[in-house]
Amino acid sequence: MTVPDVLAEVVKDEVFFDESGGGITISGGEPLMQASFVESLLAACRSRRIRTVLETCGFADPDLVGRITENVDLFLYDLKLMDRERHQHFTGVRNDLILQNLRMLAERRRAVIVRVPIIPGVNDDDANLDALSGFLSPLGLRDIDLLPYHRIGSDKYHRLRLPYQMEGVDPPSTEQMETIAAHLRGRGFRVRIGG
Amino acid sequence: MNERVARLRQASLEAKPRLSIERAALLTDFYRSDRTAAVPVLRARAFQYLLENQEVYIGKDELIVGERGPEPKAVPTFPELCCHSLDDFILLNSRDKIPYAVDDHARQVQKDEVIPYWRGRSMRDLIFAEMTPEWMKAYEAGIFTEFMEQRAPGHTVLGDVIYRKGLLDLKADIESAVSRLDFFNDPEASSKKEELRAMAIAADALIRFAERHAAKAEELASVETDPGRRAELHRIAEVCRRVPAHAPRDFWEALQAYWFTHLGVVTELNTWDSFCPGRFDQHLYPLYRKGTEEGTLTREKAKELLECLWIKFNNQPAPPKVGVTAEESGTYTDFANINNGGLKRDGSDGVNEVTYLILDVVDEMRLLQPSSNLQLSRKNPEAFLKRGLEIVRQGWGQPSIFNADMVVEELLRQGKTVEDARSGGTSGCVETGAFGKEAYILTGYLNLPKVLEIALNNGVDPRTGKKIGVETGEARAWSSYEQLLAAFRQQLHHFVDVKVRGNNVIERLYADHMPAPFLSLLVEDCIAKGKDYNGGGPRYNTTYIMGVAPATCADSLAALKYHVFDHKTLTWDEFLGALTSNFEDHEKWRLMLRNKTPKFGNDDDYPDAILVEVFNALFDEVDGRKNTKGGNYRVNYLSTTCHIYFGSMTGATPDGRRAGEPLSDGISPVQGADRHGPTAVVKSAAKMDHARTGGTLLNQKFTPQVLQGEGGLDKVAQLIRSYFRLGGHHIQFNVITTATLRAAQADPEKYRDLIVRVAGYSDYFCDLSRALQDEIIARTAHEAFALPPAASV
Numbered sequence: 001m002t003v004p005d006v007l008a009e010v011v012k013d014e015v016f017f018d019e020s021g022g023g024i025t026i027s028g029g030e031p032l033m034q035a036s037f038v039e040s041l042l043a044a045c046r047s048r049r050i051r052t053v054l055e056t057c058g059f060a061d062p063d064l065v066g067r068i069t070e071n072v073d074l075f076l077y078d079l080k081l082m083d084r085e086r087h088q089h090f091t092g093v094r095n096d097l098i099l100q101n102l103r104m105l106a107e108r109r110r111a112v113i114v115r116v117p118i119i120p121g122v123n124d125d126d127a128n129l130d131a132l133s134g135f136l137s138p139l140g141l142r143d144i145d146l147l148p149y150h151r152i153g154s155d156k157y158h159r160l161r162l163p164y165q166m167e168g169v170d171p172p173s174t175e176q177m178e179t180i181a182a183h184l185r186g187r188g189f190r191v192r193i194g195g
Numbered sequence: 196m197n198e199r200v201a202r203l204r205q206a207s208l209e210a211k212p213r214l215s216i217e218r219a220a221l222l223t224d225f226y227r228s229d230r231t232a233a234v235p236v237l238r239a240r241a242f243q244y245l246l247e248n249q250e251v252y253i254g255k256d257e258l259i260v261g262e263r264g265p266e267p268k269a270v271p272t273f274p275e276l277c278c279h280s281l282d283d284f285i286l287l288n289s290r291d292k293i294p295y296a297v298d299d300h301a302r303q304v305q306k307d308e309v310i311p312y313w314r315g316r317s318m319r320d321l322i323f324a325e326m327t328p329e330w331m332k333a334y335e336a337g338i339f340t341e342f343m344e345q346r347a348p349g350h351t352v353l354g355d356v357i358y359r360k361g362l363l364d365l366k367a368d369i370e371s372a373v374s375r376l377d378f379f380n381d382p383e384a385s386s387k388k389e390e391l392r393a394m395a396i397a398a399d400a401l402i403r404f405a406e407r408h409a410a411k412a413e414e415l416a417s418v419e420t421d422p423g424r425r426a427e428l429h430r431i432a433e434v435c436r437r438v439p440a441h442a443p444r445d446f447w448e449a450l451q452a453y454w455f456t457h458l459g460v461v462t463e464l465n466t467w468d469s470f471c472p473g474r475f476d477q478h479l480y481p482l483y484r485k486g487t488e489e490g491t492l493t494r495e496k497a498k499e500l501l502e503c504l505w506i507k508f509n510n511q512p513a514p515p516k517v518g519v520t521a522e523e524s525g526t527y528t529d530f531a532n533i534n535n536g537g538l539k540r541d542g543s544d545g546v547n548e549v550t551y552l553i554l555d556v557v558d559e560m561r562l563l564q565p566s567s568n569l570q571l572s573r574k575n576p577e578a579f580l581k582r583g584l585e586i587v588r589q590g591w592g593q594p595s596i597f598n599a600d601m602v603v604e605e606l607l608r609q610g611k612t613v614e615d616a617r618s619g620g621t622s623g624c625v626e627t628g629a630f631g632k633e634a635y636i637l638t639g640y641l642n643l644p645k646v647l648e649i650a651l652n653n654g655v656d657p658r659t660g661k662k663i664g665v666e667t668g669e670a671r672a673w674s675s676y677e678q679l680l681a682a683f684r685q686q687l688h689h690f691v692d693v694k695v696r697g698n699n700v701i702e703r704l705y706a707d708h709m710p711a712p713f714l715s716l717l718v719e720d721c722i723a724k725g726k727d728y729n730g731g732g733p734r735y736n737t738t739y740i741m742g743v744a745p746a747t748c749a750d751s752l753a754a755l756k757y758h759v760f761d762h763k764t765l766t767w768d769e770f771l772g773a774l775t776s777n778f779e780d781h782e783k784w785r786l787m788l789r790n791k792t793p794k795f796g797n798d799d800d801y802p803d804a805i806l807v808e809v810f811n812a813l814f815d816e817v818d819g820r821k822n823t824k825g826g827n828y829r830v831n832y833l834s835t836t837c838h839i840y841f842g843s844m845t846g847a848t849p850d851g852r853r854a855g856e857p858l859s860d861g862i863s864p865v866q867g868a869d870r871h872g873p874t875a876v877v878k879s880a881a882k883m884d885h886a887r888t889g890g891t892l893l894n895q896k897f898t899p900q901v902l903q904g905e906g907g908l909d910k911v912a913q914l915i916r917s918y919f920r921l922g923g924h925h926i927q928f929n930v931i932t933t934a935t936l937r938a939a940q941a942d943p944e945k946y947r948d949l950i951v952r953v954a955g956y957s958d959y960f961c962d963l964s965r966a967l968q969d970e971i972i973a974r975t976a977h978e979a980f981a982l983p984p985a986a987s988v
Contacts, residue, residue: 013874019914
């Protein structure tokens, strides 16, 4: 598929965007793995005045992120763990680049919602939440979506006969989620559960 | 609702439809004794005789009074239109769906009095005797239906006349029209005089009918022991002495005036779509405002009165239908459809306090009749749409939603003035009309996939082997899609010719034999012209042919184009062989046709462009032909229950549908063919030019989750607004889970009250035929607003 192909599909829904204030969300996988395609699609959408949302884990070349920022109306930016070693352990990479890119977006005053998947025993501890708010507050990033961990993916791993690393992790309870949300709200964040 | 209304509602729901022979017996008496006057005068005298002698019914608790039979749900027959045989009576009494109880007395009277007089004289007999062999062959093959073979042209809606004028005022208008007649230069002056005389007699007849109700109320009051009820009965008497002779002075009188008028129309003739107050919120608002400002009316009282009127509508099932008419319109619903909102005459926002009051009534009453709709203009507030959707999401199919701005555009295209267009709306299922000024007559459904079937078989109906079309050549010899389309157009031309020729004969039969002087009083400009409603009296006179199953037809043409010409997946021999064998031993091909072939409803230009070709083909054939009343033919797209009947008459179709299965309904995609969510459906549906129709019908089914919460309402509101921005005419929703519908099929007794949206109306699920139940289950239920796949890369 080419960028014009995708754009042709997108503009089919233009009338609905006009009514709802909506647009397109580019998600993944990780869309920035296909950097040049995403970059031209975003530019094409901008030229048609179609609102864009980019969902990303932020692990991408800062030059690329810098180039696309002006053509993204809203970033949905994953931030899983503040501790770089634990981040390395669970995701395979360190989080330096992720934090660097997020700082750049904040400095350029882009609209960002930080999305934190809450995985019990992995990142729901006070230390991580404190580090999170300590990092976001000075940057002026105030919107957080908390995404409760779910097991929907586990079946797919089994079917593909791949080891599922989160075996034995239970989804957080509603109360746990509310407690975390309240904790962050107390520090001045606008928090939604789900989203 | 208060206790009174709750009791009335319960009684109305519990009463079983039964056939009343009273009207037929009185009418027969009359015609046996008096046959001397001109036809319109005779019809008016017959009407007078009925209203003078019919039993007058005033029930316990009632505030709005009057029934057309001797009691609620007692339905009269109209032997001058359709003289039922004794076998018809047995069938009506015993059939599984939509039965009417027929007692021995009724059978006896029918046998001894009614049949001996009316057999051979009824309109049904006259019509069938006059039709050509071509017409009969097409009718019997299920190419088209004929609306006027059992019911009279009605399809009209009241404007504002009765709120401005009493019948005595209209009589004064008649006198002045008579005084203006030019007997020396106008050759029609004498017949106009007879018609005007007839209208005056009809006006007197209804005034007398109201007076009889006043007398009955006083009689009941004199023996009533409860002082509260006694006072109500006196008030009822007072109201009945005032209206409809004079214009109503308050809200109560306005509702009673409407109801007597309604009873007059549906007693005079068995008009299609009964009768309807149309833009009721507009008409009632001045008196509502006056009453509440003066302190003589509260919102609660107004609501109670409206609810009492709602009961009256629900007390009146459609008169019994038999034969093809029962197949094409298999329901008790009689299609009164209240319009809410829209535009005022001056083009400003029409939503007012009564609009919201009526929506509250609709919400509380949950009755099949009257049906209700939103006339949604871009000028109307979002709150109005949201209030309507709160009712929609309860899942019983009301209100349906119309694009008021498009309705105006359709009427303007047909040549109405802008004021007449804005004070119009939609009636029946989805039909556009200039209320109070137009006779817009639906004459019959046209089976588009069957026309294609005849084209594929060189004029022969494969179901019977009879040649019913014209010879358009062997399909096997066609080497291009254009040849196929040309053959389809040629067959279409033939059948529209046959239908129109029949219609023109039937129109004259009604004009000559069945004038409707009472209805003529109510529709402008019948009095001024001195002409009958059925004889070109109204300001506008439109005749409709309704296209059925454009989606099945377009998907079939698309499948042929795609597989025979574009991709050469199948040869003509293979394709036609598979159709002839009803896909016996060709299940693989059938699945390919169902699942791997472009389908209308997915915002895919390949099939959608073909649907537009089908649409244009029918439009070109029909639109602009002249009818016999000075008006024109137009097309619209609705199917009521006819897509089931037509399906049963149509063999396997190239889109992978098996023989006998239902066709697509309205302009909706084929059941289950829309797989890209509701946004793609409305995009596809908007590609045809709705402005060149007199109405289209689009069904959507949602699971209840979609409309949950304020967010759910917002999304559906945005979907509707988007469809209307694209020029869509109408959309309606079933909000119910498939599991519930299946449970209701399995255990109907538990789900007696389950109401679903069928076509342009709602009905009890358990009253629907099994085939229609299955068809509704098969309609695609959208579980979410799925974005087209490419949008989330």
